[in-house]
Amino acid sequence: xxxxxxxxxxxxxxxxxxxxxxxxxxxxxxxxxxxxxxxxxxxxxxxxxxxxxxxxxxxxxxxxxxxxxxxxxxxxxxxxxxxxxxxxxxxxxxxxxxxxxxxxxxxxxxxxxxxxxxxxxxxxxxxxxxxxxxxxxxxxxxxxxxxxxxxxxxxxxxxxxxxxxxxxxxxxxxxxxxxxxxxxxxxxxxxxxxxxxxxxxxxxxxxxxxxxxxxxxxxxxxxxxxxxxxxxxxxxxxxxxxxxxxxxxxxxxxxxxxxxxxxxxxxxxxxxxxxxxxxxxxxxxxxxxxxxxxxxxxxxxxxxxxxxxxxxxxxxxxxxxxxxxxxxxxxxxxxxxxxxxxxxxxxxxxxxxxxxxxxxxxxxxxxxxxxxxxxxxxxxxxxxxxxxxxxxxxxxxxxxxxxxxxxxxxxxxxxxxxxxxxxxxxxxxxxxxxxxxxxxxxxxxxxxxxxxx
Numbered sequence: 001x002x003x004x005x006x007x008x009x010x011x012x013x014x015x016x017x018x019x020x021x022x023x024x025x026x027x028x029x030x031x032x033x034x035x036x037x038x039x040x041x042x043x044x045x046x047x048x049x050x051x052x053x054x055x056x057x058x059x060x061x062x063x064x065x066x067x068x069x070x071x072x073x074x075x076x077x078x079x080x081x082x083x084x085x086x087x088x089x090x091x092x093x094x095x096x097x098x099x100x101x102x103x104x105x106x107x108x109x110x111x112x113x114x115x116x117x118x119x120x121x122x123x124x125x126x127x128x129x130x131x132x133x134x135x136x137x138x139x140x141x142x143x144x145x146x147x148x149x150x151x152x153x154x155x156x157x158x159x160x161x162x163x164x165x166x167x168x169x170x171x172x173x174x175x176x177x178x179x180x181x182x183x184x185x186x187x188x189x190x191x192x193x194x195x196x197x198x199x200x201x202x203x204x205x206x207x208x209x210x211x212x213x214x215x216x217x218x219x220x221x222x223x224x225x226x227x228x229x230x231x232x233x234x235x236x237x238x239x240x241x242x243x244x245x246x247x248x249x250x251x252x253x254x255x256x257x258x259x260x261x262x263x264x265x266x267x268x269x270x271x272x273x274x275x276x277x278x279x280x281x282x283x284x285x286x287x288x289x290x291x292x293x294x295x296x297x298x299x300x301x302x303x304x305x306x307x308x309x310x311x312x313x314x315x316x317x318x319x320x321x322x323x324x325x326x327x328x329x330x331x332x333x334x335x336x337x338x339x340x341x342x343x344x345x346x347x348x349x350x351x352x353x354x355x356x357x358x359x360x361x362x363x364x365x366x367x368x369x370x371x372x373x374x375x376x377x378x379x380x381x382x383x384x385x386x387x388x389x390x391x392x393x394x395x396x397x398x399x400x401x402x403x404x405x406x407x408x409x410x411x412x413x414x415x416x417x418x419x420x421x422x423x424x425x426x427x428x429x430x431x432x433x434x435x436x437x438x439x440x441x442x443x444x445x446x447x448x449x450x451x452x453x
Contacts, residue, residue, distance in 0.1 A: 175207030236290025
């Protein structure tokens with residue numbers, strides 16, 4: 001039995017229902033087509049279950065923690081139950097805290113603000129900017145991109161062995177690359193960090209929507225992720241893990257909710273006693289709907305079963321990779337090689353094509369939404385493209401006309417809500433564009449390649 005046949009036999013679920021699955025979009029060549037949303041790595045569509053749960057709660061929305069009325073009490077219970085649901089979804093330890101934030105970026109900036117004085121931070125150049133850039137007030141060691149999971153562990157071990165063993169240290173690492181989709185050896189990296197007296201935070205923005213994430217089993221100190229990648233796009237995120245550094249740090253934002261007690265001092269100033277719980281870093285009125293939507297998504301993914309979701313996603317990955325492999329002009333970007341386990345995130349370049357031009361043609365002529373650019377992971381994409389570290393490039397498409405060489409790539413990404421037809425249409429479109437060329441003329445406008453009117 002072939003690998004593909006065996007994988008097909010394991011498929012026991014249809015795509016999870018998501019919003020937008022029936023949306024049609026116009027084609028520049030005429031007519032309309034059902035939109036193929038293949039940019040999950042940027043923002044996944046909302047699960048229908050999440051939308052229904054939020055809609056059912058919306059009439060009962062109220063302020064939390066400080067209201068005596070029924071709706072306030074109901075919203076407070078819902079908010080705190082969401083915290084417990086997320087803790088269970090992440091396999092948190094009893095003493096761990098779950099802090100609701102705005103996003104992965106916000107979560108990691110919060111942790112960066114809570115680092116003890118003199119903390120050393122170790123981060124691979126392969127990280128998304130959300131986990132590469134927040135550590136501005138720390139002593140940061142940037143590690144070169146590894147070419148195997150084993151090399152990643154060895155690189156970290158060497159760097160940690162050279163650090164001051166008496167001070168605090170933190171390792172920041174992704175669980176799954178937002179560029180290549182490849183899974184990183186998180187458990188082994190955590191073991192290396194702890195062996196050298198360092199802590200570790202996991203950027204699970206791309207991992208949590210595709211695979212189970214357990215703080216306890218991976219033995220990480222913190223995990224961060226975003227709701228908008230977990231089928232809950234309501235502007236919320238999570239930082240979960242050890243409480244001590246967070247409790248010792250000044251509040252991320254100063255204001256109501258973070259403060260337990262505020263009094264006037266004899267000198268005319270103000271004395272503040274801050275909460276030591278997660279509320280310490282949740283000042284202001286929290287995003288109750290965002291937190292509830294994350295909890296709803298956690299429940300939906302758990303009930304669907306990650307074993308089933310992972311098996312189906314592997315089929316989609318096989319379909320895309322096999323289809324792209326049949327086009328000699330296509331080069332898939334990878335750090336760890338073809339056999340590396342991965343999630344549904346694949347980046348590639350096409351010989352003879354500006355990546356922005358190719359992505360624009362996929363959208364305008366086939367109704368397929370992908371991403372092009374450097375994916376807010378500039379050092380990694382430069383490394384994968386073999387470009388000089390100083391070469392210019394942007395998160396979006398650079399100023400390059402169709403056909404001109406550009407420092408950017410194309411990314412296709414998918415997940416639990418992706419129908420088979422969408423990835424099959426994508427593979428056909430790539431084949432046709434490379435073989436026949438675009439049917440329409442395109443021009444550059446504000447840094448984007450768009451159909452010429």
